[in-house]
Amino acid sequence: MKNIVENDRKLVEAAIEVIQNNYDSEHLRHTVGAAIRTANGHVYTGINIYSIHGACAELIAIGKAMTDGHRKFDTIVSVHFWEGKWQVVAPCGNCRQLFADYFPKGFVLLQGEEGLEKVPVLDLIPKAYCNRNSKNKKDLAREKTKRSQLKY
Numbered sequence: 760m761k762n763i764v765e766n767d768r769k770l771v772e773a774a775i776e777v778i779q780n781n782y783d784s785e786h787l788r789h790t791v792g793a794a795i796r797t798a799n800g801h802v803y804t805g806i807n808i809y810s811i812h813g814a815c816a817e818l819i820a821i822g823k824a825m826t827d828g829h830r831k832f833d834t835i836v837s838v839h840f841w842e843g844k845w846q847v848v849a850p851c852g853n854c855r856q857l858f859a860d861y862f863p864k865g866f867v868l869l870q871g872e873e874g875l876e877k878v879p880v881l882d883l884i885p886k887a888y889c890n891r892n893s894k895n896k897k898d899l900a901r902e903k904t905k906r907s908q909l910k911y
């Protein structure tokens with residue numbers, strides 16, 4: 760876990776703002792907002808696109824950043840409206856794999872018992888699938904070795 764900084768709180772605010780501006784109360788097609796901060800400090804936001812094979816808000820935010828040429832990411836967060844307030848929500852399994860593929864050294868903001876937490880991506884998906892051709896393969900292998908102390 761890493762310390763929360765002001766930019767992390769701003770990231771949560773950006774995720775809330777994007778879904779507040781796009782919330783679909785009629786069809787509930789857009790109910791989650793996400794914000795990602797690139798390694799050089801740019802912030803991109805996204806909303807979920809509901810369908811049988813829809814896209815999570817995190818995917819949209821990452822796609823927007825990548826479309827603008829960014830490839831290095833620092834931190835991501837997602838929010839939804841629950842029990843009368845906007846709350847940070849944990850990413851789904853598919854998004855966790857996506858984070859491991861694209862920024863295994865990055866962080867995810869989560870709501871812990873004592874407030875906002877900044878958790879390493881690979882802590883959210885132990886033993887993540889690793890594409891043989893992935894440039895991140897060495898990063899994943901190094902992290903796995905560091906955590907488990909296993910030789911393979």
Ligand SMILES: [Zn+2]
Pocket residue numbers: 815816817850851852853854855
């Ligand atoms: Zn997801």
